Amino acid sequence: MTRMRRVAVVGAGMTKFVRRALETPKELAWLATKAALDSAAMTLDQIGCVVHGTAPDAFDGLHMKGEYLSDGSGGWKKPYLRCYVGGGTGVYAIAQGWFHVASGLFDTAIVVCEEKMSSCQPHPQAAFLTIFDNFTEQALKPNLLWIFALEQNRYMATYGITNEEIARVSVKNKRNALGHPAAQLGAELTVKEVLNSEIMAWPVHRLMVSPTSDGAAAVILAAEDIAKKVTDKPVWIQGVGWCLDTTYWTNRDLCYPEYVEKAAWMAYKMAGIREPRKEINIAEPYDPFAYKELHHLEGLQLAPKGQAPKLLADGVFDRDGDLPVTPSGGLLGVGNPIAAAGTMKICELFWQLRGEAGQRQVPGKPERGVAQAWGDLMQVGTVVVMGTKPV
Amino acid sequence: MEPRVAILGVGAVPAQPATPGVSYKEMMFQAAQRAYADAGIEFNEVESFVTCAEDLNEGLSIFDEYTPDQLGAVQKPMHTLTQDGLHGIADAVMQIRSGLVETVVVEAHSKYSNILTPDWILDYAVDPLWNRPLGFSAHALAGLEMNAFLHDTGITADEVGHVAAKNRTNALRNPLAAYPSRTVPEDVGRSSYAFYPIREIEWARPADGCVVLVLGSEDRTRGTRSQPVWVRGVGFANDSPTVESRDWVRAEYARISARMAYRQAGIRQPEREIHLFEVDDTYAYKELQHLVALGLYPRPGEAGRAAASGATKPNGETPVNVSGGSLGGGMTLEAAGLYRVAELVAQLRGQAGPRQLSRVKTALAQSWRGVPTTSGAVVILSSE
Numbered sequence: 001m002t003r004m005r006r007v008a009v010v011g012a013g014m015t016k017f018v019r020r021a022l023e024t025p026k027e028l029a030w031l032a033t034k035a036a037l038d039s040a041a042m043t044l045d046q047i048g049c050v051v052h053g054t055a056p057d058a059f060d061g062l063h064m065k066g067e068y069l070s071d072g073s074g075g076w077k078k079p080y081l082r083c084y085v086g087g088g089t090g091v092y093a094i095a096q097g098w099f100h101v102a103s104g105l106f107d108t109a110i111v112v113c114e115e116k117m118s119s120c121q122p123h124p125q126a127a128f129l130t131i132f133d134n135f136t137e138q139a140l141k142p143n144l145l146w147i148f149a150l151e152q153n154r155y156m157a158t159y160g161i162t163n164e165e166i167a168r169v170s171v172k173n174k175r176n177a178l179g180h181p182a183a184q185l186g187a188e189l190t191v192k193e194v195l196n197s198e199i200m201a202w203p204v205h206r207l208m209v210s211p212t213s214d215g216a217a218a219v220i221l222a223a224e225d226i227a228k229k230v231t232d233k234p235v236w237i238q239g240v241g242w243c244l245d246t247t248y249w250t251n252r253d254l255c256y257p258e259y260v261e262k263a264a265w266m267a268y269k270m271a272g273i274r275e276p277r278k279e280i281n282i283a284e285p286y287d288p289f290a291y292k293e294l295h296h297l298e299g300l301q302l303a304p305k306g307q308a309p310k311l312l313a314d315g316v317f318d319r320d321g322d323l324p325v326t327p328s329g330g331l332l333g334v335g336n337p338i339a340a341a342g343t344m345k346i347c348e349l350f351w352q353l354r355g356e357a358g359q360r361q362v363p364g365k366p367e368r369g370v371a372q373a374w375g376d377l378m379q380v381g382t383v384v385v386m387g388t389k390p391v
Numbered sequence: 392m393e394p395r396v397a398i399l400g401v402g403a404v405p406a407q408p409a410t411p412g413v414s415y416k417e418m419m420f421q422a423a424q425r426a427y428a429d430a431g432i433e434f435n436e437v438e439s440f441v442t443c444a445e446d447l448n449e450g451l452s453i454f455d456e457y458t459p460d461q462l463g464a465v466q467k468p469m470h471t472l473t474q475d476g477l478h479g480i481a482d483a484v485m486q487i488r489s490g491l492v493e494t495v496v497v498e499a500h501s502k503y504s505n506i507l508t509p510d511w512i513l514d515y516a517v518d519p520l521w522n523r524p525l526g527f528s529a530h531a532l533a534g535l536e537m538n539a540f541l542h543d544t545g546i547t548a549d550e551v552g553h554v555a556a557k558n559r560t561n562a563l564r565n566p567l568a569a570y571p572s573r574t575v576p577e578d579v580g581r582s583s584y585a586f587y588p589i590r591e592i593e594w595a596r597p598a599d600g601c602v603v604l605v606l607g608s609e610d611r612t613r614g615t616r617s618q619p620v621w622v623r624g625v626g627f628a629n630d631s632p633t634v635e636s637r638d639w640v641r642a643e644y645a646r647i648s649a650r651m652a653y654r655q656a657g658i659r660q661p662e663r664e665i666h667l668f669e670v671d672d673t674y675a676y677k678e679l680q681h682l683v684a685l686g687l688y689p690r691p692g693e694a695g696r697a698a699a700s701g702a703t704k705p706n707g708e709t710p711v712n713v714s715g716g717s718l719g720g721g722m723t724l725e726a727a728g729l730y731r732v733a734e735l736v737a738q739l740r741g742q743a744g745p746r747q748l749s750r751v752k753t754a755l756a757q758s759w760r761g762v763p764t765t766s767g768a769v770v771i772l773s774s775e
Contacts, residue, residue: 004489004490004491005489005490024520055453056446056452056453057445057446057447057452057473057515058446058447058452061515061519062515062516062519063445063447063448063512063513063514063515063516064445064447064473064516064760064764065473066473066474067516067629067632067760067763067764067765067766068516068518068632070629070632070766071629071631071632071633075629076629076630076631077628077629077630077631077643077647078628078629078647079626079627079628079647079648079651080627080628080629080766081472081474081478081481081482081627082472082473082474083470083471083472083482084453084455084470084471084472084473085455085469085470085471086453086455086456092470096470096482098489099485099486099489099491100485102485102488102489102490102491103484103485103486103487103488103489104488105484105485105488105625105655127452128452130450130451130452131451131452131453131456133457134450134451240491241468242468242469242470243466243467243468243469244440244455244458244459244464244465244466244467244468244469244470245459245465245466246459246460246465246466247456247457247458247459247460248460258466259466262466263468266468270491375453376453376455376456377456379456380455
C-alpha cells in the first residue's frame with residue numbers, strides 16, 4: 001500500500017466554556033470557527049469541507065441539529081458532514097476530518113464541535129434518560145451518575161482502589177484549569193475537600209463530576225503541502241482510532257475499557273508506536289468523572305491495569321511529571337460541553353506541542369501527545385495521536 | 392477516482408407503510424444478512440461501519456449506541472452520521488481511499504411508523520428563534536419553494552403532475568416499493584392540496600425500511616463472489632439552513648454536490664454520459680428542480696416539458712426514478728438515498744427484472760434530506 005497522505009492541524013480555537021451562554025448554538029459554533037480560522041490566518045474560502053460534531057439533539061432542543069448548526073460552522077455552500085459517537089464525538093470528529101483530507105477528496109477541512117446543554121431545562125440530566133433502552137432500562141429511571149457510580153465501584157473493587165486516590169484526579173485537573181483562559185471550574189482544592197463534597201451516588205462526590213457546560217471548539221486540518229505554507233509549526237495527526245462496543249453494557253466487565261484499548265492500538269499502529277508509555281509525552285484522556293481519567297489511562301496502555309492511581313499519587317501525571325496528564329484541566333476543570341470538550345483536548349495538544357500553552361505549558365518540549373474521548377453507554381473509545389513530526 | 396472503490400453487496404428489506412412485526416434492529420439484521428451474502432463475505436471481515444440516523448426520529452438520544460450488535464460490528468470502528476445514506480457512502484469512500492481500511496459497511500433505515508408525533512418533531516427542526524414562533528408546518532416551506540420554482544422557470548403545475556403519475560406507476564414493477572399505484576396525470580389534478588400548490592398525491596408518504604451496503608477497495612473485489620459496481624464519484628453539500636438566506640429556485644446543494652461528483656468521475660455531459668437518474672422526489676416538483684441542478688437542462692423550463700413528453704419515463708431518452716422514487720417507494724428518512732442506490736446496483740448488474748433498462752453503464756443517485764434542510768448528496772456508479 002502506498003504511504004498515507006500526511007495531514008496536520010494548522011489552527012485551533014475555542015469559546016469560553018460556561019454554565020449558561022447567552023449566544024445561540026449557531027453563534028457558539030461560529031465563535032470557535034472564527035477563532036480557529038484567525039489562528040491560522042485563513043478565511044472560509046480556503047476551507048474545502050466542514051466536519052461538525054455535536055452530541056444529542058435533545059440538549060439544544062433541536063431536531064436535525066447538524067443542519068441547524070451548518071452555517072454557524074462555516075458549512076454554507078460547502079461539503080458538510082455531521083458525525084456522531086455520543087461523548088466520544090469531540091475526538092472522533094478529528095478522525096473524520098483526517099480521512100476527509102487523507103482520502104485526497106479535500107485539501108483542507110475545519111472540524112467544529114459544539115454543545116449547548118443549558119437549553120435543556122431545568123437540567124440536562126433529564127435528557128440523558130433517553131439514552132437508555134426503551135424497554136429494559138428507561139422504566140428504571142436511571143441517570144448517568146448511577147451508572148458511573150456502578151462503574152467506579154467495580155473499578156475500585158476489582159483493583160482495591162480507594163476514593164482518596166480517585167479524588168486526586170479532581171485536585172490535579174481543577175488546579176491545572178486555573179491556567180486555562182476558557183475554564184469554567186478551575187480551583188485550588190484538597191483531597192479532603194473533594195471527599196467532603198456532597199455524595200451524588202456513592203462513591204461519586206460532587207467534586208468528582210464535570211459540570212454541564214455550553215461551548216464550542218474547532219481545529220483546521222490541512223494536507224502536507226498546504227500545512228507547510230500556512231504555518232511553520234504544523235502539528236501532525238499521526239494516528240486515529242475508534243471502537244464501538246456492544247449496546248448491552250450490562251453484559252460487560254466494567255473494570256476495564258476494552259474498547260478504549262482497541263481504539264488506542266488502532267491509532268498507535270498507524271503512528272508506529274509500540275511502547276506507548278515510552279513514546280508518548282502528554283496525554284489528554286477523557287475525564288468527565290474523576291475515576292474515568294485513571295480508567296482511560298489504563299485503556300490507553302499508559303498505566304498497567306489498576307496501577308494508574310499509584311502513578312498519580314507518585315506525581316507521574318503532574319504537569320511537570322514524567323507523563324503530564326490533562327494539563328488543560330480537562331472536563332473536570334475546563335468544563336464539559338460534550339462534543340466540544342473532546343475537541344478542547346485536541347486544541348490543548350496543538351498548543352502544547354507548539355509550545356504555545358502559556359502558563360499551562362508542560363516542560364521539556366513535548367513531541368507527541370494522545371487525546372481520547374469516550375461515550376455512549378460506556379461503550380465507545382476514540383483516540384487521536386498528534387506529534388511535531390510527521391510519520 | 393483513484394484508488395477505486397466498489398459496492399460489493401446490497402441488502403434491502405422491502406419498504407412498507409408499517410412494520411409491526413419487526414423492530415428496527417431486526418430489519419437491520421435482515422438487510423445486513425442479505426448484504427453480506429450478496430458480497431460473499433462474513434460480517435467479521437468488515438473493518439469499519441457507518442450508520443445514518445437522527446436521534447429524534449429514533450426516539451432515543453445518542454442513537455449510535457443501538458447500532459453495533461445487529462450488524463456484527465461489536466468492538467469495531469463504527470460511527471453515525473446524522474445525514475442521508477449517500478453521505479454514508481461518501482464517508483465510506485473517504486475511509487477506504489485514505490488507506491485506513493478496505494471494507495466498510497453503510498446502513499440506513501426508517502422506522503417511521505414508530506413515530507407518534509412526526510409533525511411535532513419536525514417542528515423542532517425549524518429555527519427556534521426566528522421561524523418556530525410563527526407556528527407554521529415545515530412542509531409549507533416546500534409549497535412556497537414550489538411556487539417560486541414554477542414562477543421562475545415557467546414550468547406548469549400540470550407538468551409537475553406528470554412526475555407524480557410516472558413515479559407511482561413505475562413502482563408497480565419494483566418489489567421494494569411501498570406505494571405502487573397505476574396513476575395517470577389526470578388523477579393528480581383530482582387530488583386535494585396538501586400545501587398549496589403541492590397536492591397530496593405529489594407528496595411522498597412515509598414508509599419503513601432498511602438498506603445495508605458493503606463497500607470495498609479494488610483489492611478487496613478480487614477473489615470475491617460478488618459482482619462489483621464501481622463508485623465513480625461522490626459529492627455532498629449544504630446550502631444555507633436559514634430560510635431567509637437560501638436560494639429558493641435553484642437546489643444549490645444538489646448543484647454543488649453534482650459538480651463535485653462529476654469532477655471525480657470526469658463527466659462533462661451528464662445528459663449523455665449518464666444513463667439512469669434516481670433523484671429525490673419527496674415532493675414531485677423536487678424531481679424537476681434536482682434534474683435542473685444536476686445540469687441536465689440548461690433552460691430549466693425544459694425539465695417540465697421533458698416530464699410531460701415522457702422523456703423521463705423508463706423507455707424515454709433520460710430515464711428518471713425507474714424504481715418509483717420516494718413517491719412510489721415511500722419516504723424512508725435516511726435510507727432514501729440507499730434505496731436509490733439499490734436500484735442503480737440492480738440496473739447496472741442487469742438484475743432489475745421487469746424494470747431492467749438496456750445499455751445502462753453509468754448511473755446517478757441524488758438525495759435531499761427534506762424540509763427544512765438544504766442538505767444533499769450525489770453518488771455516481773458505473774458497471775465498468
